[in-house]
Amino acid sequence: MRLHGFLLACIAVTMWPALQVSAADVPHAAADDGRIRIQLVSRDEVELSSEIAGKIDKLPLREGDAFRAGQLLVSLDCALYNAQLHKAQADAEAAQALLQVDTKLAKLNSVGELDVEQAHAKAKASAAEVAYMQATVRNCTISAPFSGRVVKRTAAPGQFVEAGKPVLTIVDTSHLELKMIVPSKWLAWLKPGHSLRVQVDEVGKTYDARVARIGARVDPVSQTVDVTAALVNEAPELLPGMSGWAKFATP
Structure with missing residues (x-):
């Protein structure tokens, strides 16, 4: 019995480190000075496909080109x-x-x-x-559902496309959102409409923003929650994928 108990104790001690959650496994939501890492994402990103089979007659835009809502993006030979x-x-x-x-x-x-x-x-x-x-x-033509820019072109003029085959991936660059993860204990004072200042690394500028939405659940391991913010003013120089730091005005 003593030997059996000793073996169980050894097994428990051996398995204990594997059962522990390392601090390195939990993402750091905030820097030491209270800043939060943010990433800019587009509110809308669409992969356009043809609803009918046909040969592409016009595909005027390439990667990075800007377009307006309603502008012709794809035309098929009909x-x-x-x-x-x-x-x-x-x-x-x-x-x-x-x-x-x-x-x-x-x-x-x-x-x-x-x-x-x-x-x-x-x-x-x-x-x-x-x-x-x-x-x-x-359906021989595809017009832009919103103003934005072309992310990826997966077809070319003269190419025959089947119905449902992706042709263009477009993104709305005029409505950017800020995604971040904050400590769940901040929910005691953080509410929609709360002001924050955002410094974007790629452009070296700081912008005013407000909390738009707060996630519906708290991560039980990291004790964090997703937060989405929106810029107060338009900033055409910003693009999806840029990142930076947010500083909240704490009570």
């Missing part, structure tokens, strides 16, 4: 889709004309009610085909 749309429109016009003729003939008892119903169904089907082809042709 000669075939346009031809199909014109055919669908012609079929729809013929079906509508046939419906009008059968309706008049039905009033003269020259055709049966079934003929009118069939003509009406054909007119509806032709109109639906026109609507489908119009939607397809609209």
Whole structure:
């Protein structure tokens, strides 16, 4: 029994260091002077894909180029889709004309009610085909959903792309957010709207910001919480991925 107890004690002592959480495993949320490390991220980053298959006709922007909301980013060669749309429109016009003729003939008892119903169904089907082809042709172009810059171009003019294949990755550089991790004990005084000053390393400037959102949970190991802040004024010189230090006005 004594030997068994001794062995259990040795095993416990051997395993104890492995069960401990080292301080080096916990990320440091704050510097010694109370500053918090921050990173700038874009509120919106989108990977644009084509909704239809086709050959790229125009892809005017390259990596780093800026664009405005609504600007043309991708254009596909849609000669075939346009031809199909014109055919669908012609079929729809013929079906509508046939419906009008059968309706008049039905009033003269020259055709049966079934003929009118069939003509009406054909007119509806032709109109639906026109609507489908119009939607397809609209997908021949991709416009910018917001103002920003091109992060990555994964296709080239003249290349055939399948539906759903990524073409461009774009980022909104006009709405940047500041991501940081702060000690959870700060929740006693840190609230949305709290002011802070942010020094960005890459540009060497300091900016005013305010807390926008506070994370929904506290990390139980590091006792930290995620915080998101927003710049008070526009700063076009800042880009996603830049980093720096934030200093809060503590109570």
